[in-house]
Amino acid sequence: MSEIQTVLDLRRNAFGKLLFVDAEGTTHEGVVPVRAFPIAAPDEGISLISIDGHELAWIDSLQQLPAAQRSLIEEELRNREFMPEIRSIRKVSTFATPSEWEVETDRGETRFILRGEEDIRRVADGTLLIADSHGVQFLIRNRYGMDRISRRILDRFL
Template sequence: MASAASSVFTLSRDSFGKLTLTAEDGEVHYGVSPVRAFPIQAPDQGISMVLTNGKEVGWIDNLGALPAAIRELVQDELDGREFMPVIHHIVSVSSFATPCTWEVKTDRGDTAFTLKGEEDIRRIGDASLLVADNHGIQFLIRDMFTIDKHSRKILDRFL
Protein backbone atom coordinates (compact mmCIF):
# COMPACT_ATOMS: atom_id res chain seq x y z
CA MET A 1 0.00 0.00 0.00
CA ALA A 2 1.25 3.47 -0.86
CA SER A 3 1.57 6.33 1.61
CA ALA A 4 1.45 10.09 1.38
CA ALA A 5 5.03 10.64 0.34
CA SER A 6 5.19 11.86 -3.23
CA SER A 7 8.03 9.46 -4.01
CA VAL A 8 5.84 6.49 -3.06
CA PHE A 9 3.16 7.02 -5.70
CA THR A 10 2.32 9.28 -8.57
CA LEU A 11 -1.06 10.25 -9.97
CA SER A 12 -2.15 11.13 -13.48
CA ARG A 13 -5.30 11.13 -15.59
CA ASP A 14 -5.83 8.60 -18.37
CA SER A 15 -7.37 9.42 -21.76
CA PHE A 16 -10.85 8.93 -20.22
CA GLY A 17 -10.17 11.41 -17.40
CA LYS A 18 -9.90 8.73 -14.71
CA LEU A 19 -7.16 8.85 -12.07
CA THR A 20 -4.28 6.43 -12.48
CA LEU A 21 -2.05 5.67 -9.50
CA THR A 22 1.46 4.32 -10.08
CA ALA A 23 2.90 2.75 -6.95
CA GLU A 24 6.56 2.91 -5.92
CA ASP A 25 7.08 -0.64 -7.19
CA GLY A 26 5.78 0.38 -10.63
CA GLU A 27 2.38 -1.30 -10.31
CA VAL A 28 -0.28 0.76 -12.09
CA HIS A 29 -3.84 1.05 -10.77
CA TYR A 30 -6.44 2.48 -13.14
CA GLY A 31 -9.63 4.26 -12.11
CA VAL A 32 -8.70 5.06 -8.51
CA SER A 33 -10.85 7.39 -6.44
CA PRO A 34 -10.01 9.37 -3.30
CA VAL A 35 -12.26 8.75 -0.30
CA ARG A 36 -12.09 10.90 2.82
CA ALA A 37 -11.84 9.00 6.10
CA PHE A 38 -13.20 11.94 8.10
CA PRO A 39 -15.04 14.19 5.60
CA ILE A 40 -16.46 16.61 8.17
CA GLN A 41 -14.09 16.64 11.13
CA ALA A 42 -10.79 16.44 9.19
CA PRO A 43 -11.44 16.78 5.45
CA ASP A 44 -7.77 17.16 4.48
CA GLN A 45 -6.45 14.28 6.57
CA GLY A 46 -6.77 10.57 6.01
CA ILE A 47 -7.63 10.13 2.35
CA SER A 48 -7.73 6.61 0.97
CA MET A 49 -7.08 5.94 -2.72
CA VAL A 50 -9.37 3.06 -3.67
CA LEU A 51 -10.20 1.00 -6.74
CA THR A 52 -13.77 0.56 -7.98
CA ASN A 53 -14.01 -2.70 -6.00
CA GLY A 54 -13.14 -0.82 -2.79
CA LYS A 55 -9.59 -2.11 -2.45
CA GLU A 56 -7.27 0.50 -1.00
CA VAL A 57 -4.12 1.03 -3.06
CA GLY A 58 -2.84 4.26 -1.51
CA TRP A 59 -3.13 6.47 1.56
CA ILE A 60 -2.67 10.20 2.03
CA ASP A 61 -2.05 11.33 5.59
CA ASN A 62 -2.40 15.05 4.86
CA LEU A 63 -3.60 16.55 1.58
CA GLY A 64 -1.68 19.78 2.23
CA ALA A 65 1.64 17.92 2.45
CA LEU A 66 1.40 16.62 -1.12
CA PRO A 67 3.17 18.23 -4.07
CA ALA A 68 0.90 20.76 -5.79
CA ALA A 69 0.28 18.65 -8.92
CA ILE A 70 -0.86 15.57 -6.97
CA ARG A 71 -2.84 17.66 -4.47
CA GLU A 72 -4.68 19.38 -7.34
CA LEU A 73 -5.61 16.05 -8.97
CA VAL A 74 -6.93 14.65 -5.69
CA GLN A 75 -8.82 17.85 -4.83
CA ASP A 76 -10.38 18.05 -8.31
CA GLU A 77 -11.57 14.47 -8.01
CA LEU A 78 -12.98 15.05 -4.53
CA ASP A 79 -14.74 18.23 -5.65
CA GLY A 80 -16.34 16.35 -8.54
CA ARG A 81 -17.65 13.59 -6.29
CA GLU A 82 -18.70 15.53 -3.22
CA PHE A 83 -21.27 18.26 -2.95
CA MET A 84 -21.77 19.52 0.57
CA PRO A 85 -22.16 23.28 0.69
CA VAL A 86 -21.08 24.92 3.94
CA ILE A 87 -23.65 27.33 5.40
CA HIS A 88 -22.00 30.59 6.47
CA HIS A 89 -25.16 32.56 7.25
CA ILE A 90 -28.88 31.85 7.54
CA VAL A 91 -30.61 34.83 5.94
CA SER A 92 -34.17 33.83 6.83
CA VAL A 93 -36.64 31.01 7.32
CA SER A 94 -40.24 31.15 6.11
CA SER A 95 -41.57 29.69 9.36
CA PHE A 96 -40.37 28.06 12.56
CA ALA A 97 -42.76 25.18 11.86
CA THR A 98 -41.74 22.56 9.31
CA PRO A 99 -41.78 22.23 6.41
CA CYS A 100 -40.21 25.64 5.84
CA THR A 101 -37.94 27.37 3.37
CA TRP A 102 -34.46 28.44 4.44
CA GLU A 103 -32.57 31.17 2.61
CA VAL A 104 -28.84 30.76 3.23
CA LYS A 105 -25.42 31.99 2.16
CA THR A 106 -22.99 29.14 1.51
CA ASP A 107 -19.44 28.68 0.28
CA ARG A 108 -21.04 27.86 -3.10
CA GLY A 109 -23.31 30.91 -3.26
CA ASP A 110 -26.75 31.98 -2.07
CA THR A 111 -29.58 29.45 -2.19
CA ALA A 112 -32.92 28.47 -0.72
CA PHE A 113 -34.07 25.01 0.27
CA THR A 114 -36.97 23.32 2.03
CA LEU A 115 -36.44 21.70 5.42
CA LYS A 116 -39.03 18.92 5.74
CA GLY A 117 -38.68 18.34 9.46
CA GLU A 118 -36.52 19.05 12.48
CA GLU A 119 -35.17 15.49 12.24
CA ASP A 120 -33.37 16.62 9.05
CA ILE A 121 -30.95 18.60 11.24
CA ARG A 122 -28.36 16.21 12.68
CA ARG A 123 -25.53 16.91 15.11
CA ILE A 124 -22.07 15.78 14.02
CA GLY A 125 -19.70 15.91 16.96
CA ASP A 126 -19.99 18.71 19.50
CA ALA A 127 -20.42 21.71 17.22
CA SER A 128 -21.15 20.63 13.63
CA LEU A 129 -24.57 20.16 12.06
CA LEU A 130 -25.77 18.49 8.87
CA VAL A 131 -28.96 19.96 7.43
CA ALA A 132 -30.69 17.88 4.73
CA ASP A 133 -33.04 19.54 2.28
CA ASN A 134 -36.12 17.95 0.73
CA HIS A 135 -33.98 16.67 -2.19
CA GLY A 136 -31.42 14.98 0.05
CA ILE A 137 -28.67 17.57 -0.41
CA GLN A 138 -26.60 17.85 2.75
CA PHE A 139 -25.59 21.32 3.97
CA LEU A 140 -22.87 21.59 6.61
CA ILE A 141 -22.65 24.05 9.47
CA ARG A 142 -19.05 23.59 10.66
CA ASP A 143 -19.46 25.21 14.07
CA MET A 144 -22.88 26.26 15.30
CA PHE A 145 -21.24 28.15 18.19
CA THR A 146 -19.18 30.47 15.98
CA ILE A 147 -21.80 31.20 13.33
CA ASP A 148 -23.19 34.76 13.43
CA LYS A 149 -25.73 35.74 16.11
CA HIS A 150 -28.71 36.00 13.72
CA SER A 151 -28.06 32.51 12.29
CA ARG A 152 -27.50 31.05 15.77
CA LYS A 153 -30.84 32.47 16.95
CA ILE A 154 -32.64 30.76 14.05
CA LEU A 155 -30.80 27.48 14.69
CA ASP A 156 -31.76 27.57 18.37
CA ARG A 157 -35.44 27.52 17.38
CA PHE A 158 -34.94 24.21 15.52
CA LEU A 159 -32.58 22.42 17.94
Protein backbone atom coordinates in the same frame (compact mmCIF):
# COMPACT_ATOMS: atom_id res chain seq x y z
CA MET B 1 -1.69 -1.25 0.15
CA SER B 2 1.20 1.19 0.37
CA GLU B 3 1.82 4.22 2.54
CA ILE B 4 2.51 7.46 0.68
CA GLN B 5 5.54 9.37 1.90
CA THR B 6 6.12 12.36 -0.38
CA VAL B 7 5.31 11.77 -4.05
CA LEU B 8 2.49 9.96 -5.84
CA ASP B 9 2.67 8.71 -9.39
CA LEU B 10 -0.77 10.12 -10.05
CA ARG B 11 -2.14 11.69 -13.24
CA ARG B 12 -5.22 11.81 -15.47
CA ASN B 13 -5.73 9.65 -18.54
CA ALA B 14 -7.10 10.93 -21.86
CA PHE B 15 -10.66 10.50 -20.51
CA GLY B 16 -10.00 12.50 -17.34
CA LYS B 17 -9.91 9.48 -15.00
CA LEU B 18 -7.23 9.29 -12.30
CA LEU B 19 -4.35 6.87 -12.89
CA PHE B 20 -2.16 5.65 -10.05
CA VAL B 21 1.06 3.68 -10.49
CA ASP B 22 1.88 1.71 -7.32
CA ALA B 23 5.31 0.77 -5.96
CA GLU B 24 5.34 -2.44 -8.04
CA GLY B 25 4.76 -0.46 -11.24
CA THR B 26 1.15 -1.58 -11.72
CA THR B 27 -1.08 1.08 -13.26
CA HIS B 28 -4.56 1.42 -11.78
CA GLU B 29 -7.17 3.35 -13.79
CA GLY B 30 -10.25 5.02 -12.33
CA VAL B 31 -8.73 5.54 -8.88
CA VAL B 32 -11.04 7.32 -6.43
CA PRO B 33 -9.83 9.31 -3.40
CA VAL B 34 -11.99 8.86 -0.30
CA ARG B 35 -11.80 10.88 2.91
CA ALA B 36 -11.68 8.90 6.15
CA PHE B 37 -13.00 11.85 8.18
CA PRO B 38 -14.74 14.22 5.73
CA ILE B 39 -16.10 16.59 8.38
CA ALA B 40 -13.72 16.41 11.33
CA ALA B 41 -10.43 16.22 9.37
CA PRO B 42 -11.05 16.70 5.64
CA ASP B 43 -7.36 17.02 4.71
CA GLU B 44 -6.19 14.02 6.72
CA GLY B 45 -6.66 10.31 6.14
CA ILE B 46 -7.23 10.03 2.39
CA SER B 47 -7.44 6.58 0.84
CA LEU B 48 -6.90 5.91 -2.86
CA ILE B 49 -9.41 3.22 -3.84
CA SER B 50 -9.25 1.07 -6.98
CA ILE B 51 -12.22 0.70 -9.30
CA ASP B 52 -13.00 -2.66 -7.64
CA GLY B 53 -13.03 -1.13 -4.15
CA HIS B 54 -9.58 -2.09 -2.84
CA GLU B 55 -7.39 0.39 -1.03
CA LEU B 56 -4.24 1.07 -3.03
CA ALA B 57 -2.63 3.76 -0.91
CA TRP B 58 -3.11 5.77 2.26
CA ILE B 59 -2.26 9.46 2.56
CA ASP B 60 -1.87 10.70 6.12
CA SER B 61 -2.23 14.34 5.10
CA LEU B 62 -2.79 16.14 1.81
CA GLN B 63 -0.26 18.73 3.01
CA GLN B 64 2.56 16.18 2.68
CA LEU B 65 2.03 15.93 -1.09
CA PRO B 66 3.54 18.16 -3.77
CA ALA B 67 1.16 20.80 -5.10
CA ALA B 68 0.42 19.00 -8.39
CA GLN B 69 -0.67 15.74 -6.74
CA ARG B 70 -2.57 17.55 -3.99
CA SER B 71 -4.41 19.58 -6.62
CA LEU B 72 -5.45 16.44 -8.54
CA ILE B 73 -6.83 14.80 -5.41
CA GLU B 74 -8.62 17.96 -4.20
CA GLU B 75 -10.21 18.44 -7.64
CA GLU B 76 -11.40 14.83 -7.71
CA LEU B 77 -12.83 15.13 -4.19
CA ARG B 78 -14.68 18.36 -5.09
CA ASN B 79 -16.22 16.69 -8.14
CA ARG B 80 -17.24 13.64 -6.15
CA GLU B 81 -18.48 15.20 -2.92
CA PHE B 82 -21.28 17.71 -2.82
CA MET B 83 -21.83 19.14 0.63
CA PRO B 84 -22.32 22.90 0.55
CA GLU B 85 -21.26 24.67 3.74
CA ILE B 86 -23.84 27.12 5.10
CA ARG B 87 -22.20 30.47 5.93
CA SER B 88 -25.37 32.27 7.04
CA ILE B 89 -29.12 31.77 7.21
CA ARG B 90 -30.92 34.68 5.56
CA LYS B 91 -34.46 33.70 6.56
CA VAL B 92 -36.90 30.86 7.07
CA SER B 93 -40.53 30.85 5.96
CA THR B 94 -41.79 29.65 9.34
CA PHE B 95 -40.43 28.23 12.59
CA ALA B 96 -42.70 25.21 12.17
CA THR B 97 -41.77 22.42 9.80
CA PRO B 98 -41.79 21.97 6.93
CA SER B 99 -40.19 25.34 6.26
CA GLU B 100 -38.30 26.95 3.41
CA TRP B 101 -34.79 28.13 4.27
CA GLU B 102 -32.92 30.81 2.36
CA VAL B 103 -29.17 30.45 3.01
CA GLU B 104 -25.77 31.65 1.84
CA THR B 105 -23.34 28.79 1.24
CA ASP B 106 -19.74 28.52 0.10
CA ARG B 107 -21.23 27.81 -3.36
CA GLY B 108 -23.66 30.73 -3.45
CA GLU B 109 -27.19 31.48 -2.31
CA THR B 110 -29.83 28.77 -2.31
CA ARG B 111 -33.18 27.76 -0.89
CA PHE B 112 -34.27 24.40 0.42
CA ILE B 113 -37.10 22.77 2.33
CA LEU B 114 -36.46 21.44 5.83
CA ARG B 115 -39.03 18.70 6.44
CA GLY B 116 -38.52 18.35 10.19
CA GLU B 117 -36.21 19.12 13.08
CA GLU B 118 -34.92 15.54 12.89
CA ASP B 119 -33.25 16.51 9.59
CA ILE B 120 -30.79 18.65 11.58
CA ARG B 121 -28.13 16.37 13.06
CA ARG B 122 -25.48 17.32 15.58
CA VAL B 123 -22.19 15.82 14.39
CA ALA B 124 -19.73 17.34 16.85
CA ASP B 125 -19.63 20.31 19.20
CA GLY B 126 -21.00 23.14 17.07
CA THR B 127 -21.03 21.12 13.81
CA LEU B 128 -24.37 20.35 12.18
CA LEU B 129 -25.58 18.46 9.12
CA ILE B 130 -28.88 19.59 7.62
CA ALA B 131 -30.65 17.39 5.08
CA ASP B 132 -33.08 19.09 2.72
CA SER B 133 -36.21 17.52 1.25
CA HIS B 134 -34.18 16.15 -1.70
CA GLY B 135 -31.53 14.52 0.50
CA VAL B 136 -28.81 17.12 -0.12
CA GLN B 137 -26.61 17.46 2.95
CA PHE B 138 -25.63 20.97 4.06
CA LEU B 139 -22.81 21.43 6.55
CA ILE B 140 -22.57 24.03 9.29
CA ARG B 141 -18.99 23.72 10.49
CA ASN B 142 -19.33 25.96 13.56
CA ARG B 143 -22.78 27.21 14.49
CA TYR B 144 -21.31 29.29 17.32
CA GLY B 145 -19.19 31.24 14.84
CA MET B 146 -22.15 32.25 12.68
CA ASP B 147 -23.75 35.68 12.74
CA ARG B 148 -26.33 36.45 15.44
CA ILE B 149 -29.40 36.12 13.17
CA SER B 150 -28.27 32.69 11.91
CA ARG B 151 -27.64 31.48 15.47
CA ARG B 152 -31.10 32.65 16.60
CA ILE B 153 -32.80 30.85 13.72
CA LEU B 154 -30.87 27.65 14.44
CA ASP B 155 -31.70 27.86 18.15
CA ARG B 156 -35.41 27.85 17.29
CA PHE B 157 -35.02 24.53 15.45
CA LEU B 158 -32.62 22.81 17.86
